[in-house]
Amino acid sequence: LAKTTQPISMDSYEGQEVNITCSHNNIATNDYITWYQQFPSQGPRFIIQGYKTKVTNEVASLFIPADRKSSTLSLPRVSLSDTAVYYCLVGGDNQGGKLIFGQGTELSVKP
Amino acid sequence: SQTIHQWPATLVQPVGSPLSLECTVEGTSNPNLYWYRQAAGRGLQLLFYSVGIGQISSEVPQNLSASRPQDRQFILSSKKLLLSDSGFYLCAWGRSNTEAFFGQGTRLTVV
Numbered sequence: 001l002a003k004t005t006q007p008i009s010m011d012s013y014e015g016q017e018v019n020i021t022c023s024h025n026n027i028a029t030n031d032y033i034t035w036y037q038q039f040p041s042q043g044p045r046f047i048i049q050g051y052k053t054k055v056t057n058e059v060a061s062l063f064i065p066a067d068r069k070s071s072t073l074s075l076p077r078v079s080l081s082d083t084a085v086y087y088c089l090v091g092g093d094n095q096g097g098k099l100i101f102g103q104g105t106e107l108s109v110k111p
Numbered sequence: 112s113q114t115i116h117q118w119p120a121t122l123v124q125p126v127g128s129p130l131s132l133e134c135t136v137e138g139t140s141n142p143n144l145y146w147y148r149q150a151a152g153r154g155l156q157l158l159f160y161s162v163g164i165g166q167i168s169s170e171v172p173q174n175l176s177a178s179r180p181q182d183r184q185f186i187l188s189s190k191k192l193l194l195s196d197s198g199f200y201l202c203a204w205g206r207s208n209t210e211a212f213f214g215q216g217t218r219l220t221v222v
Contacts, residue, residue, distance in 0.1 A: 032209040043201045043213025044155070087155075091209055097143045097162040098170075099203075099211050101155040 004088050009106040018075045020105050022088030025069050030092035033064060033071045038085045038104070047086075048073070075107075083109045113138035117202045117214030124221055130175075130189040132217050134202030137183065142204040144185040145211060146177055149199040161185060197221045 005023040012018045024033070032051055036044035048055055050062040050071070061074040075082055085104040117134045124130060136142055146158040157170045159177035167177050174193050178186045185202060197220050203211040 034209050036211075041199065041216065041218070043203065043216055044211075045213070046210060049209060089209075097160050097168065098157070099143070099145060099160065099205060100157050101147070103154040 004090055004102045006086075006088055006102060006105045008103065009108065011108050011110065012078055013110050014079055015077050018078050018082070018107060018109075020073045020075075020086055020088075020107070021070055022073070022090075023070045024088070024090045027068050027090050028092060031090050032092060033062065033068075034089045034091075035060070035062065035071075035073045036087040036089065036101070038087065044085075044087060044101070078107075078109045080109050080111065083107060113204070113212065115202065115204055115212060115214045117217060119217060120215060121218045122220070124192050124219065126194055126221055127191045130187070130192050130196070130219070132187040132200055132202075132219075134185045134187075134214055135183055136185075136204045139183070139204070139206070141182060142206060143211075144179060144183075145201075145203040145205070146185065146187045147201045147203065149201065151198075155201070159187070192221045194221050 032049055034049040035047045037047050038044040048057055048060050048062045050064050052064050055062045063072045085106050087101050087104040114137045144161045147155045148158055149155050159169055161167050161179045164179055164182055175189050200217045202214040205211040
């Protein structure tokens with residue numbers, strides 16, 4: 001399983017763009033990169049997933065460089081409601097079902 | 112569409128009492144099933160996962176056990192709870208190693 005490293009916490013202000021970077025030096029060829037968001041007392045929810053280059057949806061963008069050893073979750077114009085913990089996961093279908101979350105990045109958005 | 116049900120939402124149990132948390136999934140077949148625990152202010156710890164009926168993989172040796180008596184049912188149990196078993200328990204399902212969909216969680220307090 002590819003190990004991931006993220007900053008433990010980040011602070012931002014409303015209206016700013018937030019970029020959270022995840023390092024995954026041991027990513028395998030078949031691995032995908034997936035980001036989740038977790039609010040207090042709730043389960044994590046899927047935000048975005050990608051394999052290479054750039055993926056964008058209505059919530060966020062995911063940037064993956066050519067070597068795929070890192071990825072960056074970009075949240076445009078954050079609001080107070082984006083305050084949450086963000087997890088980066090790396091994995092593929094060759095892991096026999098195991099799905100391990102790291103410590104995540106606690107994002108605090110201030111007014 | 113797929114849904115996951117986890118109950119109860121909150122539970123207060125005395126030390127030494129048994130535990131049974133149930134999770135069921137609807138709208139899919141042969142899902143991967145997961146039990147996670149989250150201590151206050153900490154990340155998600157994978158406790159058990161299952162890729163099929165009767166197939167349980169344990170990640171952390173502890174005072175808990177899991178069973179999968181039916182395809183879409185996952186049960187977390189303990190014969191005698193310890194204070195250290197307190198936490199937020201989350202059940203999840205997935206179709207691959209790249210995604211997981213979580214229930215609402217059970218807040219367990221052992222007193």
